[in-house]
Amino acid sequence: MFRTFEEVRAFLDDRSIEMVDLKFCDLWGRWHHVTVPEGRFDEKLIAEGVGFDGSSVGFKTISAGDMVLVPDLSTGFVDPFWESPTLSFVCTTLEADTRQLFPYDPRSIARRAEEHLAATGIADSSHWGPEFEFYVFDGVSYENGMNVASYEVQSIEADWKSSELGSGYSIPKHGGYHAIPPADHLFNIRSRISKHLEAMGVDVKYHHHEVGGPGQCEIEIPILPMLRAADAVLLVKYVTRMTALEAKMTATFMPKPLFAEAGSGMHFHQLLHKGGVNVCHDPAGYGTISALARSYIAGLLLHGGAVMALTNPSTNSYRRLVPGYEAPVSAIFSLGNRSAAIRIPKYANTSESARLEFRPPDATANPYLAMAAQLMAGIDGIQRNLDPTALGFGPVDEDIFSWLPEKRATIKSLPTSLDASMDALEADHAFLLQGGVFSEDLIRRWIAKKRLEEREVRNRPHPYEIEMYYDL
Secondary structure, eight states, rough: OOHHHHHHHHHHHTTTTOOOEEEEETSSSSSEEEEEEEEOOOOOHHHEEEEEGGGTSSOOOOOGGGEEEEGGGOEEOOTTTOOEEEEEEHHHEEETTTBBBTTOOOOHHHHHHHHHHHHTTTOOOOEEEEEEEEEEEEEEEEOOOSSOEEEEEEEEBBBBBGGGGGGSBBEEEEEETOTTTTTOOHHHHHEEEEHHHHHHOOOOEEEESSSOEEEEEEEEOOOEHHHHHHHHHHHHHHHHHHHHTTTTTTEEEOOOOOOOOOOOOOOOOEEEETEEEOOOBBSGGGGOOOOOHHHHHHHHTTTTTHHHHSOSSSHHHHHHHOOSOOOOOEEEEEEEEETEEOOOOOTOOOOTTTOEEEOOOTTTSSSSHHHHHHHHHHHHHHTOOOOTTTTTTOOOSOOGSSHHHHHHSOOOOOOOOHHHHHHHHHHHHHHHHHSSSSSSHHHHHHHHHHHHHHHHTTTSSHHHHHHHHHTT
């Protein structure tokens, strides 16, 4: 939005801005913020940054927690949810003493991945189009204790809704795809989300009701350069939640908030540019993609398990990725098979649009790390000139669920648990270390944190276990 501080200063004065909000992403993918009065936002602040305690957000230890935030002026947007006129910026985190980029700063990791791409000579830049699926509920409650474990959600759209939410218009299970009002109760909320995003500089291609009957929605944005796309992921999540809250509802990007209903993914469309040309396009190639793109696909599928440790980093991720259903758990690529981990969109067949779509990821991922990991796997595939067909990754354009079990067993499966994806990352992460993009220490910290999360869930009795085993 801005190139210089002078442009920011003029905007602050012209729009009578009262507060400046500084947002930053922690290692695990959550935004945090600190707010300064407009009068304190000067060139000195931009040069020196705003101090914060990195230990409190998991960046550093308590004994050496001092860090600073430096706003990226190009990310500025007016935040519509504040009572006082407020201008927001996404920030980069630096070491407090040296002012060097903090090595675990997620935005810096994404930048390093792009710099590594350029250094290889393969391409100048990568471009990304995340798709956003989420649920909007009328209410949610949950409780976890020694003697209780429960949650409950309510949706006016569900066919199981309580009587006080009744409108006479409900959507049956798995029946929500492109539902129309009055059964679609959420079209106005999605439009408000879209208008907010466009005012903030994030264009929206479209929005619609998704398959999940009790409030599942989708919003899709255009393909963007890598860093802008990752920033946009957090902005979409923020705007969606805040817009739902204003409507006295609640939004979640959890992959599987409901049993036996459609899960929510965050598919990543991706392509590479060199000299302004899409190097993933070849009109004579399968699906109009190039040999370079095929090698990118081979790298992404070969390292798929390790990549999923970063693109699907929650226990809930694997409630969605269940083998035997139309979940993208098969390490294959295809033009039309939606159970394939990588789909080549049939409609994206021009020199501008040809691309691939990695379908396993979900929105519990830190978008900066998720995109960096996918890119690094693709780069490795290109550098090693890998052939996805020779590696047994397809293409497979048949309905694999119609195959006999013996034939289906020949397809490599991707991890179906958080623990399995951490095993994969532990065994296969050399490709992430290239160019100094990731580090051994960061990967060790990530694995330790995620294994702890898996144990915390595993060690708790499940309500369904009480039902199944109480009388044994």
